[in-house]
Amino acid sequence: MSSTIETLRLRLEPLDPPVAALVSTDRVVAQRKLGAVFHNAWPSDDLRDWLASVPAGSRFRPYAIVERATNTVVGDVGFLGPPDAKGQVELGYSIVSDRRRRGYGSEAAAAVMAWALEQAGVRAIIAECEATNTASIRTLERLGFERGEESDGAIRWRHVPDAA
Numbered sequence: 001m002s003s004t005i006e007t008l009r010l011r012l013e014p015l016d017p018p019v020a021a022l023v024s025t026d027r028v029v030a031q032r033k034l035g036a037v038f039h040n041a042w043p044s045d046d047l048r049d050w051l052a053s054v055p056a057g058s059r060f061r062p063y064a065i066v067e068r069a070t071n072t073v074v075g076d077v078g079f080l081g082p083p084d085a086k087g088q089v090e091l092g093y094s095i096v097s098d099r100r101r102r103g104y105g106s107e108a109a110a111a112v113m114a115w116a117l118e119q120a121g122v123r124a125i126i127a128e129c130e131a132t133n134t135a136s137i138r139t140l141e142r143l144g145f146e147r148g149e150e151s152d153g154a155i156r157w158r159h160v161p162d163a164a
Contacts, residue, residue, distance in 0.1 A: 005063065005111045011036075012063040012077065012108060020051040020061075031073075036066045038073045041096040047076050050092060058082050060089055060116070065108045067099065074099040077108040079116065087123030088158075089116050093139075105139045113143065117161050127157040 005012040013034050015023065022030035023043050031038055047062065054061045062078035075095035083089050091113065095105050116122050127145060129136035131153050141147075145157035 005115060006068075007107050007111050009068055010104060010108055010111075011066040011068055012111060013066055013073075015051060015062045015064055015076070015078075017056065020054075023051065024048050034064055034066070034073065036064070036071050036073050039096045039099070041098075042073050042075065044076075044094055046094060050076075050080065053080070055081055059119075062092070063108070063112060065093075065095070065104060067104070075104060075108070077105070077112050079112070083119075083121045083123075087121055088126050089122055089124075091125050091127045100135065105135075106142050109139065109143055113159070123160070125159040127159075128154050129157070131155050 003014065013019075013036065019030060019033050022033065027038060042064075050062055058081055060079035060082045062076045064073045065075040065077055066072065067074045075093065077091075077093040080090040080092055091109060093105050093109050113125055116125060125145075127140055129140065131150055137155070140157045143159065145159045148156040148158055150156070
């Protein structure tokens with residue numbers, strides 16, 4: 001994931017290592033490099049942990065979700081790392097609270113999923129959400145994920161593209 005992805009309402013900017021490092025350490029420079037203003041609730045601590053865990057050189061990393069109408073970063077979406085031995089990549093996403101219920105999570109996730117499924121070695125996309133997170137459950141269902149096992153308050157999901 002090395003280039004910007006555009007959707008109808010969003011621009012997804014890759015959080016490559018040099019930019020990712022600045023997100024937590026120099027907000028002003030990071031905003032300039034991304035070409036967008038950060039919402040005051042972004043980034044979350046979860047994103048900081050996510051960025052720290054992505055293997056160096058991986059193309060499967062997070063993107064900043066930029067609301068095109070305001071040029072504001074309102075969330076993040078992407079993968080927690082490269083495909084595993086089964087060809088699965090794990091999807092993650094988050095939208096700041098005052099931009100939820102607008103379909104941004106679905107729109108952004110669908111765009112990165114399309115990218116991932118074009119990559120060699122990717123056979124499925126997995127995700128996990130809290131069993132009480134109704135909005136994420138609806139998002140994953142809308143994206144065509146199948147509900148899997150539930151344990152410790154979390155539901156595992158799997159999306160396998162149609163064999164054509």
